[in-house]
Ligand code: GUN
């Protein structure tokens with residue numbers, strides 16, 4: 001058993017629905033006790049400490065904030081080597097930068113090297129779970145899951161399905177994509193904490209036959225996830241309309257092939273219609289909000305307030321979308337979400353931004369019964385933020401009046417330096433200060 005002591009912040013429900021005060025649990029001096037990969041005690045130090053077995057080690061974190069580990073609801077690990085390549089909009093960026101790099105992932109060793117870097121960087125940023133796009137090559141999935149299994153990570157990932165409108169080196173066929181996905185599901189889904197996502201890249205690069213095959217995979221394996229992209233960019237939306245003329249909207253392409261539902265999550269959703277939001281709500285399909293990516297690729301402003309509107313709310317998780325996204329820092333991503341909300345005229349409370357990066361993203365992935373909050377019985381994936389990680393932050397924090405202002409300042413000024421420690425299944429997998437002195 002190991003216990004962490006310091007200020008802690010977690011959510012017991014959805015602040016967009018029930019309000020921040022009713023759902024935010026902020027304990028100035030808390031203890032999180034972890035054993036066997038689970039949280040076994042959480043609460044005020046005065047209440048929890050006397051209940052711990054004598055001799056339990058207690059790691060004390062001052063000037064810190066303990067939170068559930070961050071959840072990145074949508075990311076492409078093979079794009080890490082081309083992060084920041086741009087100045088272009090989505091379709092040109094894919095053609096000019098992405099597909100050439102993704103073509104290299106038929107090579108298991110290349111995939112494994114990038115997967116290792118990706119996982120190490122994610123942990124350095126406090127990300128303990130992600131929903132990851134691999135490439136069209138099964139080796140890219142084997143490489144990521146092999147490395148994630150060593151860390152006992154809770155991770156969702158899948159082989160990208162794409163059978164048209166891209167270079168041959170990154171294409172499969174409807175049948176091959178089906179067969180390879182099925183084999184990968186058999187090999188990885190439910191192994192340890194790993195989970196499989198059927199992953200049609202987007203409606204531009206899959207024929208109706210491939211989308212049908214993806215729908216079949218989902219029907220045949222009722223607890224696998226589904227992930228894709230929807231309505232990210234205006235030119236992309238127009239292209240999908242011409243490629244799939246029978247569909248009522250871009251989202252409807254997926255709905256017609258059985259690819260919406262409680263286990264499905266779609267990245268972006270910048271250009272969704274009111275009717276689309278209703279379909280997402282009614283089918284309980286989730287969205288991944290990718291603000292640094294939408295800004296970098298000039299895709300537009302995601303309407304978070306519209307997505308979370310009471311009575312017709314859609315589950316939303318925050319996501320880096322690296323390499324369209326420009327950072328694996330969840331603090332940077334929260335700040336981008338805040339700025340996008342400001343530009344849209346509907347500010348985002350800092351607490352709600354943290355919710356989107358933890359319990360909200362876990363809920364968007366259908367995993368909030370296991371991860372995303374600090375509570376007894378939850379898996380022990382935890383991040384410790386250093387609230388004074390730079391000289392400016394140390395000074396600025398002396399002037400904050402409440403927890404929301406503290407979070408706002410951390411989002412505005414913080415980055416990977418603020419991640420003091422990351423715990424996965426109760427084990428410390430990143431200790432910033434130990435890593436720095438190595
Ligand atoms: N749409 C289809 N593929 C991609 C991708 O790799 N990144 C982003 N941002 N959008 C996509």
Ligand code: ZN
Pocket residue numbers: 074075076229267321324
């Ligand atoms: Zn993406």
